Amino acid sequence: MFLNISKPVICTPLDTHRAGADEVKLWMARFDLLHPLVSGNKWYKLYYFLKEAATLNATTIVTYGGAYSNHLLATAAACHTLNLKCKGIVRGEAPEILSPTLHICMQKGMELEFVSRESFLTMKYRTGLHADEYHIPEGGYHALGTQGAALMYNAVKHLQPTHIVTAVGTATTFAGIVSVADARVVAVPVLKNMTDIPDRLKQLEVIAKPNDYVIWDEYHFGGYAKTTPALFEFMEQMNAQYQIPLDKVYTAKMMYAVRDRMQQGYFPPGSRVVCLHTGGLHGNLALGQKV
Structure with missing residues (x-):
């Protein structure tokens, strides 16, 4: 079939924090590279x-x-x-x-x-x-979408993650990862006041315990497709440092949240954090247009 779910996914290591055995390791899973248009999740x-x-x-x-x-x-x-x-x-x-x-x-x-x-x-x-x-x-x-998204875990489980971070729109990808991951899944909603994620998990037929996931709901930057100069500056920094383009609607907000929480010392020593690049880069074509 055209959509080869066994296709390897590049996992790019990002900066580690702290030193020695206490370091927090961080990767970006580049699902955006699977296909130029059918990208990411x-x-x-x-x-x-x-x-x-x-x-x-x-x-x-x-x-x-x-x-x-x-x-x-x-x-x-x-x-x-x-x-x-x-x-x-x-x-x-x-x-x-x-x-x-x-x-x-x-x-x-x-x-x-x-x-x-x-x-x-x-x-x-x-x-x-x-x-x-x-x-x-x-x-x-x-x-069915959730079951498909769950297959993404196969591409990153070799990293033995303790945390998996994903941006959340409909919550379909988030639900899929929660359903199978042996890790705590972090949701970064890109919509303002998205308070129904637990209900969405039930609608998507995913049974999850409270400790299976956490929601960081303060990184929406004003709402869906809303941005700030600080977010654009962060996108430029990520691209310059790692050659990883981010989209303004989803992955930029997710990675901004991860950087902020890393600086706050959120992740325990020894954590292995995998961030999912869910694609969507064509959304950047609208950077100069009203969305």
């Missing part, structure tokens, strides 16, 4: 959906997202490679000029249908086969 979240669609002989994939959705982009690219028709249901009215993300989606053959925000809310979690169309919910938010 999307590679895994789509896996079981597309596998089921093939089993059901679906001829068209339908999915949901906003004008800058990495999920729409990844789905369009995957369907293009698999020679599947695909349709993207886009939240909001059709703009005069398409976002860079939607422009690439159309180049990859995705048909775009714009719907009102009210209608989108009633549609975005549709799943499964309807006639010959197979529906994938927004962001892969479903147990």
Whole structure:
């Protein structure tokens, strides 16, 4: 199948803190390098959906997202490679000029249908086969997406992590990692006032104990896709020091949180911390545009 879930993932070591046996080791798992468009967690979240669609002989994939959705982009690219028709249901009215993300989606053959925000809310979690169309919910938010995201752990478990850190949007990736990891999973929500993560775990059919995870909810920088000069400066520093580009919506906020907590001495001596680069770099095409 196109999405090879056994593909090796580069894990880049970052600075260690403290010395000797007490040091805290830190890695960045470069899931963003798996594919230029089906990058990061999307590679895994789509896996079981597309596998089921093939089993059901679906001829068209339908999915949901906003004008800058990495999920729409990844789905369009995957369907293009698999020679599947695909349709993207886009939240909001059709703009005069398409976002860079939607422009690439159309180049990859995705048909775009714009719907009102009210209608989108009633549609975005549709799943499964309807006639010959197979529906994938927004962001892969479903147990199948969680099962796919859980496979990401196989790429990092050789590092024997004590902590795994991931940015959180729908919480699908977070739920998948929590379901299988022998480590404490750290969630960094990129939305303001995202207080329903425990409920989302239940909806995604993941049973977790309170000690299995922790939520750092103060690094959203004002809300989804909101930024500050300090965040952009941090992104530039990371790229200059490690040649690791971060996206402004997810991974930049996650890594900023990790650096801040490291400086506060959050991680116990001997900790082995793995940060998940979940891709989304095409979102940076909108840096100079309103998101």
